[in-house]
Amino acid sequence: VLNFMPYIIFINDFKLTMIIVSMVLLPSSTLEVFLIFLENRAEEYYEEFQEFIFHLSAVDLLVCLIPYVQTLLLVFILRCMELKCGQKVIRKDPVFRISPQIQNVPLNPEIHVDEDEDVQAERMRASSALTTSNINENPVIIASCLHKEYAGQRKSCFSKRKKKIAARNISFCVKKGEVLGLLGPNGAGKSSSIRMIAGITKPTGGQVELRVGECKSFLGQQGDGMVKFLGYCPQENVLWPTLTMKEHLEVYATVKGLQKEDAAIVISRYRELCFVLSILGNSPILLLDEPSTGIDPTGQQQIWQAIQAAVKNTEKSVLLTTHYLAEAEALCDRVAIMVSGRLRCIGSIQHLKRKFGKDYILELKVKEPSQVPLIHTEILNLFPQAAQQERFSSLLTFKLPIADVYPLSQAFYKLETVKHNFNLEEYSLSQCTLEKVFLEFFKKPEPENVDEEVDTTMRWKLLSYSDEP
Known part of the structure; x- marks a missing residue:
């Protein structure tokens, strides 16, 4: 309908008011209406004065300026919509060649009391x-x-955004x-x-x-x-x-x-x-x-x-x-x-690991399961604050506080003695893993977020270094 609107306007009588209205309200037909207007105006002058050169009145001049004013207005509206709704880019605007708007962002030097x-x-x-x-x-x-x-979501129409x-x-x-x-x-x-x-x-x-x-x-x-x-x-x-x-x-x-x-x-x-x-x-x-x-x-x-x-x-x-x-x-x-x-x-x-790891992990693999109670007693004698974590038929796992382990040379000397006396197959003494360091920070919620909903479905995934899936 918009494409045929210029021709519908000129089927009957040529009316300047309809031209102005169609050019203002129908931007897609502005150029066609403007060309038809010039053609009809030239025909009128030629029939009356037998020449193609004609003088524009104030109303004619207004009609001629409408396409240019409309173009500037649409460009301005497009730019406003880009600034308001468009995504931010780090390059210059490819159309307007305008650099991204630079705004001073204030510094926020707030420091928490318990900060590391x-x-x-x-x-x-x-x-x-x-x-x-x-x-x-x-x-x-x-x-x-x-x-x-x-800005968070409102719980109701009258509540403030958190x-x-x-x-x-x-x-x-x-x-x-x-x-x-x-x-x-x-x-x-x-x-x-x-x-x-x-x-x-x-x-x-x-x-x-x-x-x-x-x-x-x-x-x-x-x-x-x-x-x-x-x-x-x-x-x-x-x-x-x-x-x-x-x-x-x-x-x-x-x-x-x-x-x-x-x-x-x-x-x-x-x-x-x-x-x-x-x-x-x-x-x-x-x-x-x-x-x-x-x-x-x-x-x-x-x-x-x-x-x-x-x-x-x-x-x-x-x-x-x-x-x-x-x-x-x-x-x-x-x-x-x-x-x-x-x-x-x-x-x-x-x-x-050294700063936040509170314990060392000791694993002992025994050859004779019957010696497990004796080995357990010996470990408690050498490391009084040791806590048993796991116990299987041939594997013992202990958690050793750092105070009992240091110096490491003395700890390994004691473990070598245990290995020799009880004929252990092998043992390992390792620091706290990175996973346990992480979990230490996630045990308690942040004070500022106590009232917020917490996703309890989070699970840590440890990846294997092997190439096999």
């Missing part, structure tokens, strides 16, 4: 890195006091050639933190800076130059449904400035494709949000090997989020445990 000293030291390190360029470690990724709040805090003053630095892992269960704030660093989500407070050589990028200022420096693998598969895997690789290779031949690789799963797209182009900064989730053990091993090779060969700075303990132990130089949006501890895995 390593977390406080990391916050001071990040704050110093933002103000000082000549520091020894020269971090590439700097996050200082990142804070993110979301704020849901996804990240509480997160601060850390990642230097060149380092892999930092953010560990925690679902809902701990890992993805929110990495999305703020990638520039996808605007933080409520805090500051982020990315440094690559002489190039620096602050939060909200990642322009065209930073796109080639940043590789991002989101938690969800962000792929085009109509493109094949090969076409995805060709598109991303073009964006990264590579030849299509450089993107030749065989991939059989979409999650692996998202990971490959993030490392394509030799980006010095990698943000990996649970890259191996949903992949079989063989595929996980391949992803781990690719990350290790990338860090070893090109000294990439990698920020990795995961809830797989084996993945953290295999890849991360340092780990940070997050609980309810808070950074509870940060450091190397060995440092965390």
